[in-house]
Amino acid sequence: MKYISADARLALYAEGEFGKGRSKTAEGVMRYGQNPIAAVIDSTATGKTIKETVGIDCPAPIVASIKDSLAYKPNVLLLGTAPTGGRLPDSWRADIILAIENGLDIVSGLHDFLEDDPEIKAAASAHGKLLLDVRKAPEDLPIASGLAKKVKGFTVLTVGSDVSIGKMTTSLELLRSAEKRNLKAEFVATGQTGIMVTGGRGIAVDRVIGDFMAGAAEQMVLAADENCELIFVEGQGSLAHPGFSGVTLSLLHGSCPKAMILCHQPSRKLIGRLPDFPVLDLNRMIALNETMAALMQPAKVVGIALNTNGLNEEEARLAILTIEKEIGLPCIDPVRFGGDVLIDAILAARKNYLATTKQLVEH
Amino acid sequence: MKYISADARLALYAEGEFGKGRSKTAEGVMRYGQNPIAAVIDSTATGKTIKETVGIDCPAPIVASIKDSLAYKPNVLLLGTAPTGGRLPDSWRADIILAIENGLDIVSGLHDFLEDDPEIKAAASAHGKLLLDVRKAPEDLPIASGLAKKVKGFTVLTVGSDVSIGKMTTSLELLRSAEKRNLKAEFVATGQTGIMVTGGRGIAVDRVIGDFMAGAAEQMVLAADENCELIFVEGQGSLAHPGFSGVTLSLLHGSCPKAMILCHQPSRKLIGRLPDFPVLDLNRMIALNETMAALMQPAKVVGIALNTNGLNEEEARLAILTIEKEIGLPCIDPVRFGGDVLIDAILAARKNYLATTKQLVEH
Secondary structure (H helix, E strand, O other): OOOOOOOOOOOEEOOOOOOOOHHHHHHHHHHOOOOOEEEOOOOOOOOHHHHHEEEOOOOOOOOOOOHHHHHHHHOOEOOOOOOOOHOOHHHHHHHHHHHHHHHEEEEOEEEEEEHHHHHHHHHHHHHHHOEEOOOOOOOOOOOOOOOHHHHOOOEEEEEEOOOOOOOHHHHHHHHHHHHHOOOEEEEEEOHHHHHHHHHOOOOOHHHOEEEHHHHHHHHHHHHHOOOOEEEEEOOOHHHHHHOOOHHHHHHHHHHOOOEEEEOOOOOOOOOHHHOOOOOOOOOHHHHHHOOOOOOOOOOOOEEEEOOOOOOOOOHHHHHHHHHHHHOOOOOEEEHHHHHHHHHHHHHHHHHHHHHHHHEEEEE | OEEEEEEOOEEEEEOOOOOOOOOOOHHHHHHOOOOEEEEEEOOOOOOOOOHHOOOOOOOOOEEOHHHHHHHOOOEEEEEEOOOHHHOOOOOHHHHHHHHHOOOOOOOOOOOOOOHHHHHHHHHHHHHHHOOOEOOOOOOOOOOOOOHHHHHHOOEEEEEOOOOOOOHHHHHHHHHHHHHOOOEEEEEEEHHHHHHHOOOOOOOHHOOOOOOOOOOOHHHHHHOOOOOOEEEEEEOOOOOOOOOOOHHHHHHHHOOOOOOOOEEEOOOOOOOOHHHOOEEOOHHHHHHHHHHHHOOOOOOOEEEEOOOOOOOOOHHHHHHHHHHEEEEEEEEEEEEHHOEEEEEHHHHHHHHHHHHHHHHHHHH
16 A cells, blocks of 8 residues: 655646535645645636635645646645546546656546556656555455444444535544544544545545445454544445445444434535435434444434535524524534534443443443 | 357356355356256265255256366356355366366356456466456446436335345246246346346446446346336345445445345344344334335335245245234245245236326326
């Protein structure tokens, strides 16, 4: 396994897409990654700052081309948008090769591996540059057998009323809040952006062969530090999405959470933008996740992470209060207001769990 | 895509495993496939007939080796057992190469592809023989979007209280019973044995990358004949199995069944032989499947296919009556007593569905 070295300067490639809803990889890496950002590349987004475009405090410039980015001394070109289906757009190839020729390693989260592209591979070999396909899963994954139930840490999985709704972001905000309280916590990356944020650690579960998806999640949870108190597993998809529900359930059954946080965005009306699939009533969504989780061990949704993107602060606070009242669970937008409310809910659930387990052991 | 020609004579390789619970591929091909069987190869099972060993009326002999099988003029060696995890056992390699050297094509349902094994590949090239890895999925599968809801045929998925419990067998028995009544019906193969039975048509959904599993099922259901009345989709795994539930749900959401048949075996106590996972109460299992199916469209479990393997006829009939009384659904062992009872239940559900749809259209 290759990793991204912690001091590598990243050029984030988001041509034509920065801040238009499809650059979540670039945004995630800026917000949560440890590497310095050299520049964002998008010829359609120059003239504004990153802060103005996506609301993230990052001093790097937005530039128009690979060539323009070189002035900011990047070491790595990171492909920061996610084309549907994860295929490599033909228009990217020339830019990737140009970056290689200018001395950059390439990091990609596409389903199509750069290593399988003859032109890109040849360029990388010729210039001695690395191609890191973070979605490439390890060989020899196990078939899950429910072992993750037994880890000592309190495993918390983020689940969602839709796809791309903030599950990774929520898990990472929970990690931050937990670390601020000096709790020993780990983040388990299960998608390409999460893996990039952690410098290359994790397994993109949606890229794993069906039979081994849950096994990948199980293996990662089992590998978490014995002494860690909280294990935050990045969720994927939604149980209600026709295309991705199998990935979601594999994660749920492979990671065996002891509690879940439901991620939701009030403005979403459709699941995966599919006209026939309205977002479910939240109580039904919670019941679905708890029903399926219970096949491994009882686990409740203990809080709601509300994605209030697009609302002003007053609207956001109102939306949070409304959900809290309707559903009767702690609710917050952890990106906007921090994850403390949710950590409190998780710690309460953990205390309860430990008390029950202790009772079971003593009797 | 390569297919098995309909007149190819098959040698079924089941070394050490024939009739011991792990030769379901060999048995499935014997029972439902269209190809003539030349011989079964298992040095530990010689001296008995196939009928005595697995109860299938097949006149082919059981022989001790590849060499011994040659007297029966096979054209194809079909790997007829399923090692855990689908890896190629080292001990098989020499036998496979010997078969190639003696003029046989090889058909395999392993996760490990024969084409990726340098020695086997070299032997096949040298002797001009075909390697057919039926588990190899096509490229460019779609992401499912619930389109299979809209097919004209009445889609029936087999689901299970456990893995390896008779889902493929039940779907194939239903196909037989439907065809006897001159109903236009199709079988959608989703696993390696099902694909072998159909001569190479179908997609092994459990071998597909997570994001595209449901898409594979959707694509196959959409490809079914517009005029077919019944579409029998071979189910996989179980929603309650920690390792395979994601595959199961992908099939359920990709194929969008309008009715389900639950496959069950009364003697099974554990899911996937896992000590912590007792087989669920059948009513809970039914509710689980109906809850998850309803996310696409309402679909009921309309009958139970009982695997009465190991029971004598009287015990089997009693077990069937007991389940029928307890659950209140039609129940039969379709292998032992034919699928008519279940076809009746499916046709009643179809009539009901068509009446409801018609009403909706008229209003």
